[in-house]
Amino acid sequence: MKKSKNTWQLATYQTERLSTIPSMASAVSKKISLFVQSHRKMVDEASLFFIHYQTDLKRLQKLKKNLANYSEQIDIINDYKKEHGKLPLIINQSSTDKYLTQLYRLEQQIKKEYATLQSKIIQQKINRFEALDHLTDNMLDLLSNQRIFSQFLGTIALSTPLPDEEVRCIRNEKYKPIYIAGLAVALFEEIRLTHDFKNPYLKDCMQDMFDDNNASFMALEQNELSNEVMAQYREDVLKPIAKAALLQSIGSYSPQAQAIFSGDRYRMLSVKERSQLIEIVRLKSIDYFKFGIGIPQRKVNTLQEKIEYTQFEQKKLSFMLSFFEKETEDNTELLKLLRIPLIYSSFMVSTKPEFNYKKIYTAYDTLKESALKREIDPLYTKLFLSMVGYFPLGSGIYFISQETNAIEKGIVSSLYPANPHEPICKQITRHQIKSQSQKEVIVSPKTNIFFTQARLNSEFEPEFYELKYKSTYTWNANEVWEVQIPALEFWRKDGTRKVNDQIIVKEY
Template identity: 65%
Template structure:
């Protein structure tokens, strides 16, 4: 990959939003952009095969015309006159006719090819703009937490008919965010052996341990961050966004049989997975590919093609499980995919309490060898046991009341002690800009906390009916405005131990 004299645009880095309202608007924007990507893909899958066949037919006809014209012209040069042509009264008229046919089909060929290039450029630009907007919201822990939390809190309620459709659109964006964040954790703590990554990140960072995922301040310089985004983070995010783009192909729609969310048989599921991967790779190679560009010299074209092909091959690595050099990337991708199946589920039957099982599921899968143990450990430390955007009940030692809170930040110091925004006080709506850290001793999710709370079993049975968590989506933007919730003053308070139980 030729990186000589490569320069990067750093201007947009200074315009990354830092206000809650601006971040929410950004999320709405790239949700719209993702819909365009899906529309682009749907059109591509329906038209590309016919367009390619038409190009091949036109090319075959042009080659035939050229061959006949060459024979006739060569004969005239050798003999001084046109040859007699079977079935043709006038060889001259026949030659003129060949020229006209050739020009007509050449024009058709060029028009079709130019239209296909224009559509390819549009597809490339749409996914590129979407990725840029997403990466703006992966610039530090605070913005990243709001980015992922807003997605989770905006998902429809379990019984809403549009839930599967909406979550299907949320999921690629959610996975892409998690993949980029997990990649950053792995880069700093373990590193990667992938050839593209080692070459791309060689001498990229002044301090290789510096991260863009600090709480507030990004420790990377604008130059470092711009290079990192362009060479590494954007290809990773694009691969994640296009992971299931093949599901919009006619071949996959046929497997769905009119219902994208129905329960498939094992054979159908196996065929679905292989077909989606095949069509997603096809879209990445032919639908996106290497964007066309004008060059001043032939060497510029060679350098550009080599550079873009290296990035394209890297993105394709996420789909190619047969190449052993891609193992790291497959392991990286698998964890966010599993986690997203809980947080933005597209299953017709869904109980929101399942999201609290995600932590244990990934932990067990790592022990069983289904997920990478080191990567899983980093991921679980990032997301914690209680998912961002989930509802928590806790005993407030200041009032002795059991209050409600919503998990508001990632990267808890202890995965069992979520960082939250308290939304009730004495069980009435109340919210400040301070975050609270809720240890297990105060979180009634844990049986020990319930035993220490001073409330008897009958109270918990009547009040909570066996569910010691709650669905924060029910109050989101109804009782809890996003603008108020995401306002943080940067301070955090740890809940102290619950008051002693009176004898």
């Protein structure tokens, strides 16, 4: 039995929105472009916020203090008149009546200035909240099942610039927050299905939320949650996580952080500079959530509803802030959760000046090794690696087709492989000529020439491999994306998968 909800909560959950989630993401590329544009607008606005917010807040505080001083003086004079029947004499003032009139005028002037500045600050907070809320809502529409999520994440990976393109760092910086947020939500869902969270907000929020704990927000094809549960889960749990992930580096656009970058956001920082930057980003990101967004405005019917709404939204805000705070018992799970997508994204959407594409095939082992050293959470890492597999989504592989006995090209097209070393791919050549079907191929290590044993067991000689592939047994699929491989054609799937597991073995 799920918990009963307050009146204001029932109005919050937009179950009618769920019917608009696309069953086929035929325009995912366009959607991602819109996500990136929306996020960049938020970044540009945040840059201005960081310049002005402290001045505005100090000005507001000063006006409030001055207003209180004038009001107090007016009250003292009026109280004296009530008690004594006449106005008091004021030192250095020839006429108390004129002085009182001046006080009233100054009070009204400051009230107007205070109201104008307060209204501006509130409206800007509303605008920021709505921009972030709409972005996370639209993103979660593309995370509602494994198939559309694979297309969402794969499109980002395949759309990143080539290693030697000058715009690579700039464009990847724009894609990166979207990529991280998607992975963070997906990883949270994997953890939620198998483990309970100790975080007070999550425990309270998700208590009795699910009738069936096995029902997944990200099922293979069709979301298994009821509309009411899915809407509540999105609103109270997934959206706050996505928001924190999307804005995990928002503080890097503050003047203090920009000073450390010294005009180059992508240069290698010294240990001292990096340490300073991390602390600045953390503190300024907290300020952005606290003073730049805060608790959203909402109309309620009664004082009790207002109290309940404010209390709950404050808890939600505190939950998002805990992603940026120093580690405690309450937020350790959240920091461990976010750390894994952050590391993985540094391989897939790299903003380093020097970048070797082949490094993406080392991400799996790097995370696995870090988990063994307890640098990242072993349990969370295991779930994450099971989700992404050894061969990253959107990466290119070569495999020996059991149908053609030729070495064909494939692009990893789905997450959640049954075996991390058996990527789910779309085959894009047949007899080494461009060819696509709607069927996916599960490539076993026996036929994937990335693995030494597959090459040794094949009928092709080592000299052939060395001459043709020059010890590079993977390829950059970004080179052909939307040039030779149209996105709509690539992502079209009929739901069937064949297993490529056998090759013609050498005869000795």
